[in-house]
């Protein structure tokens with residue numbers, strides 16, 4: 004089955020936005036790390052939630068009962084997506100940032116002055132600021148884990164230098180929204196756990212590209228954002244059930260005591276939960292229809308196996324496009340790729356490629372590319388620390404090109420053609 008060509012036309016046909024043109028020009032969506040387009044299954048689930056099952060939870064009439072089923076199924080699907088032990092471990096909320104700020108308040112109650120929190124210089128600020136704020140509130144000490152500029156990775160032993168018996172929390176990024184580096188979170192989490200710390204993982208940029216197994220990763224909490232993996236604007240927080248039961252919930256009194264309700268404050272966006280279910284069903288469709296099975300996922304639920312096989316399949320395609328993009332970019336001496344470029348090391352990166360061009364401001368490049376209907380982002384994209392470390396914070400940051408499984412080799416070539424006159 005793996006021998007058939009990648010079904011790019013069938014996949015693109017699932018995304019209505021990909022067919023939209025502006026004055027006859029097609030759109031090239033390379034803005035994916037800031038949010039992806041959505042497939043028909045996601046749209047249909049959202050429509051149905053707002054038309055057929057639009058009610059709050061807890062009643063006796065048909066819409067509330069049907070909504071309850073979708074709500075539970077949304078949690079189950081997300082649990083399968085992350086290989087969580089149960090749907091009780093899945094918390095839906097407004098965004099990854101909102102959920103992280105929210106849970107940080109609960110974690111703060113476990114800290115004492117002098118306790119230590121590890122944050123990294125590779126992270127998005129959503130996995131830094133919440134922890135700086137609780138350190139300020141509690142008198143905890145921040146330790147910075149730094150990456151190497153020549154490899155865009157953490158040295159194998161870097162984490163050892165920041166762990167000690169006062170370390171209570173280690174906050175890691177699974178994949179960078181700037182350099183695209185995938186970190187060896189499993190190895191780092193094992194060391195952090197051995198030191199007695201809680202491990203929080205920001206998987207926002209990993210989730211669209213690589214199958215996640217929270218149990219194998221060995222972390223305690225992990226956050227991601229469905230709008231980065233073809234779903235609605237929403238955030239998801241996974242936590243080990245025992246931990247979610249232990250942590251103090253900031254909630255209103257009548258709200259349920261059990262997870263996930265104790266951390267899903269207020270009325271959730273049912274249409275977004277349904278939309279996320281639809282996005283996951285899109286991956287399930289790919290897994291069932293196109294992806295070869297992988298025995299590595301046999302310990303997972305049937306849906307979990309489909310989802311993880313789909314991610315393997317899509318990621319191989321995305322990395323081929325990434326190799327192509329990097330090779331074309333590197334043909335130009337004035338372009339610097341700020342991330343892993345070795346073709347044999349592609350499994351250590353997601354298809355998010357940040358570049359700078361000698362003598363050109365990233366904003367000017369982004370504006371010129373926008374005129375060609377090439378959608379890319381510039382600036383620091385909230386990756387303030389990585390961009391500072393790259394020495395680019397006062398230079399307009401980077402130009403970021405982000406590939407998703409619906410992009411094509413032709414789009415990569417047309418992007419290069421649009422960029423070349425600007426170099």
Ligand SMILES: Cc1ncc(COP(=O)(O)O)c(C=O)c1O
Nearest residue numbers: 098099100127129180207208228
């Ligand atoms: C790595 C990373 N973490 C966190 C976030 C924040 O996610 P949200 O917009 O859901 O708050 C982003 C958003 O770009 C991100 O790229």
